[in-house]
Amino acid sequence: MSSPAWGAASSSKVIEQFSRHVQQGFTAFDMADHYGDAELVFGRFASMYPHRDAIFTATKYCVFQKMTVSREAVQANIAERCRRLQTDKIDLLQFHWQFYQHREYLDALRLLTEDARVEMVGLCNFDTKHLLDVVEAGIQVLTNQVQFSLVDSRPILEMAVACETHNIKLLTYGTLCGGFLADKWLGRSEPDIYDGSITPSQRKYFEMIRSWGGWGLFQELLRVLRIIASKHRVSISNVATRWVLDFPYVGAVIVGARMGISDHTDENLASFGWSLNQSDLDMIEEVLKRSRRCEIFKDMGDCGSEYRT
Template sequence: MMSPVPKVTLSGGLEICRVMNGMWQVSGAHGAVDKARAVEVMQSYVDAGLTTFDMADIYGPAEEIFGQFNSQLKSKSSGSTVTALQSLTKYVPRPGPMERKVVEKALRHSMARMQVETMDCVQFHWWDYRDKRYLDALGHLHDLQQEGLIREVALTNFDTQRLEEITNKGIRISSNQVQYSLIDQRPAARMQQFCLTNNIQLLTYGTLAGSLLSERYLGKAEPNSRADLYTASLSKYKNMIDAWGGWSLFQDLLVALETVAKRHDCSMASVATRYVLDRPAVGGVIIGCRFGVAGAGQHISDSLLSCSPGLRLTAEDLAAIEAVTRRSRDLMVLMGDCGDEYRS
């Protein structure tokens, strides 16, 4: 029997799994999606105790797929035994006027697609900091939270400066979703301390670098062609590796990970995930699930092992990993704070 999936409670009271099921992979950028199959596969994650799903209004049919699964789960269960799902979505508006009616209309559209009566968590993203209307949108989200439409108001890919600005306006932010991995450790530079002080959880993605941080790439030639980098994740994270230090240094990191994984009789992915779960201020890690995508494997056992109490990285493990990561370039200097790569 695996241990139960550990949970974390956000500042508004929502309890979520520390390993979440990411739905970016159904957006269409990772291959065609069979919606019926996607709904079917989601059940195996829930059966394993992985009940928290992360999606966005811009991830193609992600909200609809969740809605179909949610509705199916309710119709199958007998009243009192409904499995509680936690649904985190993102509100990613195009910059423009952010009146309350605009914000509320977008949220109600997401609610209809997800087949929910209230929103567990709305993670807000804004493309251009020079356009200060993000503060208007967040003000309306705060009001809608007070009115009971939303449980948690959160952010996606905001930097520390803006996180501080928003918090100082009296808007309580539960979490910020940022990239965090053995490759990209920018959250540790500034954001982590602000989050610890203000009870904000970091929810992290890119932790497995789109599957590059796995046995599959150990000892392999550098992937460069479209055929090698066949998903949006692979090309995105290969670019991160290039910025961080290149393929040769990355191979050294995989060798170190393999050593640690063998010591614990687990996969390299479990070690890479555990490393991030153990970082200060990290509430949970989002692992991409290719629900309904042809040829996609399921990595439920890796996810469960990465958060089990039996996997503890020792000082020796950390020293082996950090002997490699300290030879990398400083991504804060190269790219700026978390999320800056999404803004010009």
Template sequence: MQNVFVNHVQARLEENPVPFPNTHALLGDDGGLSRPCLDFLAWNRCLFSSKLAKPALEKYVKIHVESLTRIIQAMALVKNENSQPAEVLESSLHVIDGDIVQAIQSLKETKPDQDSELGDQLRNLITSLENYKRGPDGWDSDDAEYPFSRSERQTKDALAAIFPGSITPSAARSRPYQFPRIFNGLWQLSSPAWGCSGAKRQEEELIRLVQAGFTATDMADHYGDAELVYGTFRNRLSPSIRSQVLAATKWCVFSLPTEPITTEFVLEKVKERYRRLGGRIELLQFHWHDYSSKEYLNVLVELVRLTAIYPNLVSTIGLCNFDSEHTVEVCEYLIAKTGSVGLVSNQIQFSVLDSRPLHLMVNVCAKYGLKLLTYGSLCGGFLSSHWLNQPDPDIYADSADLTPSQRKYHDMIINWGTWQDFQDLLGVLSTIAQEHGVSLANVAVRWVLQQPSVGAVIVGTRLGVSSHVEDNLATFHFCLSDWDMDRINAVALCTHRARTKRLFGSLGDCGAEYRGGPRQPDSE
């Protein structure tokens, strides 16, 4: 009996199609959608609910997608002519949004073949939705004013699923936030060796940081419970503040995955981090240990596509500890596969002691539009007045009372020069700091911030153990003059950047120290 009824409904719908109204007849006298337009949408709604066979369903979905695209285009014209549409029209737009979601879902469930006509129709619909959002002045509408968020996500998801490689994320896609130039760093949560504090004191320090304007925090999937700490804190904030508190975390691949690199595999890895943060990842940074295994290229393609399909899951993608050669490789591969670079950053070590990025990396970033997010810019606290006129510590002695960061960065000092050379550099930094009325650490951070292609510096935060909020704020109260930079560079880099070149030769390019030291370029 059910089959008879379904067949009857299908026949009636197909025998009595409701025509698409003329463009000039889309709106009624009340400012909302006209009766012919509403009847057309209702007919399609019934059609997609009537369990049509795959060939018929695919045919009608294509027709409906084309019609909905025309409706969106017409609505964009109305919106541009009248920035305050009638309330009844706003309600109708949400109906159209739901209709698009339903139609595209029906399409996805049929698992259609890669028909070029269908691909063009989906792209046209996405373009029309993006144009509606953008408006006449070229700027994207506020998210709260955009009625087709669901439609856009659903259509992009369908396009990516049916036509892998077709999504081209917009490099200029606007975001409702802006990354600050100093990030809080939570590496210190990976070990109690930096000191311990309770959840209450950790949260109090995070509140102080946010109140001071330090609204972005860098962490990783292997920094202890950093993602959980930050996610819990962020979700306790009011919605208006929470939306401006930004999370940068990482997906670090230290050994080759045993599973095939698929969209589903990559999506699940993103969801793991989203779950621990309890919300959106504003910047997901990708690290891949073994350059000889090229799977990282397709992983990055999938990650970039996900930012277009699931912007509320992950907003932007960056690299972590990629060297110049492989940053170029990745960018060129992404351009070939997606039409744009799609990345925003590379996180690397950069300081007055480790100036290797000046050798190649800053130019690579300038070419591809990436920003450097730098760590180690204070060398674990060695670049502070505390170490001025102090003897070289025995890093293995308990009496030295060094943190894991300081043990790590002591090696960088020795690679850069002698302890006396280091004292000479601290002396120059101290003199310049006194001239500006700031701390030595402020000058060290400022030097990095004023280097080409640097977007932000990560300053480690020992939550609830120590606080440097006020001192970090002073970084923005001054700029280093050319004379200041020349005096620092004379010691830090030496003539013709001799120290930079020597470090590059002994340690290798950025991140090489984590992969066994200097390496030869790939032969392929």
């Protein structure tokens, strides 16, 4: 769940779609402390749902400015998350720290792992070096939420080894590039990012597509994905999702939900129950090797670096 900047609907429509997600088996929800009213909306739904124990709640504790880390400050943030989510415990609290040079993030993480209200602690947009710093400090984190897609495969280069070595799973966002990795964009001309129909998310990922190889190569990728999708009787989005999910160090793909506005639960279900074979992977690789995927790592830095420049 994201902020209202991606669109908003009435409470009744949001609650209705929440129910539909859960009934279809999508029972894990991810949000953040700074995503507008996402936690409040989720808390409202979860408090009314008769089987709340079946719902997995993941949110974030994001520090964007220099702060003095204290037990009181960390406990106050956890208390606020619980209040907004209407819960006594948070299944997964993911921690983001903006300025690595201020190493108090290790103190904050230790305090998070000691709080009984937090079942599991994860990271958000940590690069490999600082993820390893956390591990080497003896702090147990189970996940790291990062951008990962056919267009941004930076986790493959360094993060993968660290995650497999220390049994940390990636929770990936941007896997559908804000909706660009979809059938509706196959054969389409390059979009005007200032068009009113383009979402803030799509403006962000369109720049990634440009950096990766441009709209022409992206169309080649979509054509290959359509061939593979037809073979498996699924959509381009399903193939893009499956490609990321099949990496052993990926725990889950986070698909953005514009609750009450667009509903892709049936389509998302089609990402399960099959896998890409070697022939499929080879076809995709033929396109990817002509992209600037390695240059993106050099230009942007490791996972999460784009938020710290």
